[in-house]
Amino acid sequence: MGQIWKLAEVSNHKTEESCWMVLHGKVYDITSFVPKHPGGRSILLKNAGQDASAAFDSIHPVEILEEYLRPDQVIGTIEPGVATDDTKARKSEYDSQLGLKDSPSSMLPPLASMLSVAEIESYAMKCLSPKAISYYVSASDDQVTKEENGRIYRSILLRPRVFVDCTECSLETSMVGNKVGLPIYISPAAVARLAHPSGEAGIARACSKFNALQIISKNASMSPPAIVRAGPNAVFAWQLYVLKDIAATERTLAQIRKIPQIKFIVLTLDAPFPGKREADERFKMAEVAGGAPPQAWGTESGLTWQKTLEWLGRHTSLPIVLKGVQTHEDAYAATLFPAVKAIIISNHGGRALDTAPPPVQVLLEIRKFCPQVFDLIDVLVDGGIKRGTDVVKALALGAKGVGIGRAALYGLSVGGEEGVERVLKSK
């Protein structure tokens, strides 16, 4: 740790055999991390042997370093003065390498004229980089689940009743004991800065305008304190993936305990192994000539009801919400654990196990086999929501709230925080 390196020495280490990187004044030997990087090898090799802080900051919060790299991978510091050259200019250069733009293309019509999520999505395809498109749009295998998530809402028809006084309508409700302005919340989605430089903070600012709930992803591109600061009137929760490195996860939970704006913990359970998202894999293979698909996955695959909930209860006193419940049996099982205050019926937007059922089908199962679940805990759903009528159908079938994943990212890409606001209004 004590050694001071010259940049010329660091620049000799930019291959898979020996890969060093300067990040925020420290020199890291990331050789063993290169094949494990969930964002692929090539982006690390492109930035290796130099001060990559600007590139790194475009996509990751600095806390991620301690979480994923061991202390012995810090091999020293860089000679003073080197790391401070015009970082701002380099940052915007890297932003544009990743396809990040400050404002949407001037080719776009005004946001107010975009009338539906489908329309916003079509404009997002013009704004997002090829990398972001492959990451955001992709779903597992044959994408059966992703398509079914949306199709099922269109196949359920409403039964409108008449002579109902609609003069006073309120969108307010509560989720997991928190009053919110909308029954729609933002589902956790990783690396929002791939959509827009304002990232998760832009989403928080939009949520703040509606007193809406934002669930911050464990893999957010900004730190949770920076995100909650951006949304003083929003309600926040934090999503957890338990890493194989349990001690690192416990350290992160300790940091989350210090953020009073975070009202509950959402433990994601539907991805013990990564889904085979072929569009994304193909993109990453193309980045590394002749490369194999990335194999990186640092998430613990041995979680169980008793053991994991007991462990989590030792590291947080906040309510626990289980995300990725996909059967009525598991919905019922969740009610047997007092710390669990809600479940999110979700198949990860079709990104985890393909041919898993759409959440609406699970809502119907719960109504048939164990309707008491709705009285005991809050049931939230996400996946495939594009219209206000989709939201109404999910609520009518017993959901307390409805999450949007991709729609918020698409809104962010076309107009930053105003784009997300437009998505929330255009439903």
Ligand code: HEM
């Ligand atoms: C050396 C320290 C680094 C660590 C510990 C690290 C860690 C991670 C992690 C945990 C993810 C997963 C997010 C997810 O699951 O969606 C990720 C994704 C990603 N990382 Fe890094 N990263 C590092 C350096 C970099 C650098 C220097 C860049 C350059 C811009 C970069 C670019 C990306 C991108 C673009 C993704 C997007 C997700 C994807 O394509 O699947 N990372 N990284």
Ligand SMILES: Cc1cc2nc3c(=O)[nH]c(=O)nc-3n(C[C@H](O)[C@H](O)[C@H](O)COP(=O)(O)O)c2cc1C
């Ligand atoms: C790009 C992207 C990243 C995601 N990242 C996470 C994540 O970090 N944690 C998580 O629990 N779910 C994640 N999800 C799943 C969402 O929380 C949500 O379940 C899903 O997007 C809902 O489907 P929709 O995109 O059709 O609205 C992600 C989804 C997308 C599209």
